[in-house]
């Protein structure tokens with residue numbers, strides 16, 4: 355540690371003023387930029403550079419340079435495309451307008467969220483499982499809550515993730531300092547347990563060979579595989595966590611897409627309240643990806659090893675690191691959970707589900723192994739023996755369709771691509787038509803099938 359960074363602000367006091375001046379003069383130069391004397395966070399150094407979606411955007415731009423007139427269809431990133439139903443956007447507009455009036459003006463709200471919204475979330479999603487409104491924390495989206503939960507847990511816990519899974523769990527784990535170095539050979543970080551998912555295990559990890567970890571991130575319906583865990587599978591997961599004294603962080607961001615009787619919440623499983631936290635979101639449920647609204651449920655029954663309630667620490671994190679979701683977004687959230695708002699949202703979800711069905715049918719008709727798309731807006735296609743970036747490149751080259759290479763979700767996705775069902779119907783139909791047309795011409799669309 356150098357002298358300047360060793361100096362705490364309390365110890366420095368006024369006598370350090372000349373040193374501070376010195377410090378500003380002692381900026382080292384590297385390349386063309388000026389460097390400070392602050393070392394980079396070693397955890398961030400460990401993160402892999404090629405973040406998935408910027409790399410996909412780069413490939414899309416390169417493709418457009420090569421084919422300037424191509425009508426590229428993006429079934430990649432998984433952002434919603436349909437307008438928010440009017441009664442919901444109106445409620446946000448009215449709330450925003452009222453902020454300009456003496457009666458309607460509001461400043462900070464409760465850090466944990468608007469009381470009426472907490473109650474509406476508890477009643478809409480958790481009525482049968484008796485989650486209290488005080489156990490619901492409204493947030494600005496579940497990605498932000500994943501990081502706040504990592505802050506709550508700290509760097510000393512061990513974690514397990516599904517492989518493949520949403521990248522936010524692993525990246526936030528690396529940033530907080532739970533992970534070791536990235537291993538090029540395996541495509542995995544040390545100290546993280548990767549629970550492999552695939553058709554061989556019905557997309558549910560083999561818990562008999564899974565080592566104990568403190569935390570288990572579990573997403574159902576899973577992004578990217580689209581698989582919703584069955585009740586029996588979730589019972590096994592809860593039993594596993596109870597036996598090991600672990601905490602499950604259950605991500606139900608896509609629960610609204612479940613069509614069969616798979617549980618929509620981990621709290622449907624008896625005993626889960628003592629071993630689980632649930633994170634969820636209005637993003638894919640109500641098209642709020644840009645509005646930003648989500649929630650986290652921390653049951654009172656969930657205790658740390660010393661008996662301290664997790665909910666108290668989470669409350670502290672929320673009060674310290676967050677100051678509550680936007681009150682305009684929360685007005686929108688309340689409108690989503692009104693009977694009319696809810697009905698309108700369900701119609702949009704049905705639209706995306708129909709898109710997913712069209713995509714599943716198309717890939718199946720091409721003779722490919724297709725998963726997902728029934729309980730989730732993602733279709734997961736297997737190309738045994740191939741590399742996902744090659745499949746991505748080949749589909750883009752031959753059909754001008756953007757997909758997502760499965761390896762971006764972990765080594766377990768290396769032979770897959772993910773196709774998003776978020777899109778305008780005409781684009782989904784056009785995409786299916788392009789795939790079918792190429793195939794029916796007798797040209798082998800996928801080299802890996804040759």
Ligand SMILES: Cc1ncc(COP(=O)(O)O)c(C=O)c1O
Pocket residue numbers: 432494495496497498520573577605607634635636637643647648
């Ligand atoms: C599984 C999963 N969890 C969380 C998120 C983040 O959602 P939010 O928009 O609420 O931050 C996403 C976004 O795609 C996701 O797929």
